[in-house]
Amino acid sequence: MKLPDILLSALRGVTGNKLRSVLTLLGVLIGVAAVILLLAVGNGSAQQVNNAISSLGTNTLTVRGTFTNDQVEALQRAELGHVDGVVPQVSTNLTVASPSSSEDSVSVVGTTEGYFTSGTTAVASGDAFTAADVTTAAKVAVIGQTLASSLFPTGSALGQSISIDGSAYTVVGILESQDSTGFNDANSVVIAPLTRVQRSFTGFGGITTLTVEATDADAVSAAEAEIEIVLNQLQGTTTETEDFSITNQSSLLETQAESADRFTVLLGVVAAISLLVGGIGVTNVMLVTVTERTREIGIRKALGATRGAILGQFLAEAAILTLAGGVLGVVAALIGAQYEIYGTQPVVLDYSIPLALGVSVAIGVFFGVYPAARAANMRPIQALRSI
């Protein structure tokens, strides 16, 4: 018996009981789609974390505590070996308004010109404020894109005057769009000279955040140690009593990335179980089919079908069922991956498609072997006697 004949008779077998075939196929379809899609979701969330890591910059440290202007200046003058720059920040939430509209509780950050060069916060249009603006405490501001469009929905915010808690500032620049990593909209923000914000809103000495730029990504740990020593000296504390914290954002996110990977594995395992269940469904159906078609097997054997021909026919049926289910499952997964799932854009892993397809067909053939062998090993007379 030749291969096309085997496939043709297998196809006839599969289409013989359409509802049953469709249900079996559905089991495999769901299994394959679940494997691909869940791996894609896990992968997508891992990629999101990775993107956040690169947008933060991998060579910055964040120091949180309470520092005076003098302490910050001392830190800047210390010329630490692994530190490129220290950018102080104060922040507060204020009402920001344009002549046409107003936004409550906008994050207003006071900082120095170094803010725009140390991190990844770049100015998209207009200019950043300068060292001179910081020295003179100029009433200028660089604002985020969301804020710019909500305050000035019709035209450009550049050069316009905005009111921060009642006093007028000139918008000199607009920030590039940022990925939001927390609860706050990173694009609804006002950046103004540190001196200006301290003088008008927060008072002196209330510096709460320092962004420390290490010389390169490998120097982050060394920079962290240096900063800790100097700050303890300046504040008269020890490592036990210090009341500031240094966070290395990239290492924090690396931990997140690791947990995202673990999440992916977990999702994959759950999906693999559903694929296995689909495979068992194939076995079940093949067993029923063999039992139901025992007489047909007997007829075929009486007409000269060899054991191999019968085995081939039933194996081919199992393979057709699982392959069709697998292909449809891949299609379903690819369609599903177009949509955002719980805030995560799934990214299909290249290897997951052949993996899921291969595993589903392997399962079909593996689980199909037993029923097919049972069919093939029947003595023709036994098979013919059954009804």
Add this chain to the structure above:
Amino acid sequence: MSAVLELTDVQQVYGTGDAAVHALRGINLAVEQGDYVAIMGPSGSGKSTLMNLLGCLDVASSGIYELAGHDVAALSERELARVRNEEIGFIFQSFNLVNRMTALGNVELPLVYGGVRKRERRERALEALKSVGLEARANHEPQELSGGQQQRVAIARALVTNPTLLLADEPTGNLDSTSTEEILSIFDELSSQGRTIVIITHEDDVAARAKRTIHVRDGLIA
């Protein structure tokens, strides 16, 4: 004339010990080329067991069965399948056509297992259907055919490989008298063409058409 098949002291025992059932107790039988033999016997006589042995659907417990010069007991599973395919044409009481397959497909089936190419398969199957007068029904499925027509398809299927032996097990058992007459006249014609036919029946008028009749009783030829 040479013997198509020869049975020497063939016994068939099912089960063991006290539960053993001796279906055949020592059958000696030879069928020559061109013979038309009717095997008769009451139910339980062992005639169906004999038929299954003759058709290589079952293997005898002891004794020698030679078919076309081969000792069947010595054949492997694969060789037995080939013998069933090439040397024997089966006709069953309940037709045993494969459902959801056209008459043509059913007749082609033995040729499929024989590895015959598609075009030749189709030609030979159509010719066989023509010989039983059913070429117009080639694309009908079994459930669309009458009992008599189904049995004619089964005869075409048995003939298509040009077998050494035609084996019919109560071929008219499920048919009305008109269809029975049709089938029997086909057998008559096949016999006159020189085919070797063994037919199992319990109807005297069916057995009367054969060249000779063998009676089986209690596992022995009477």
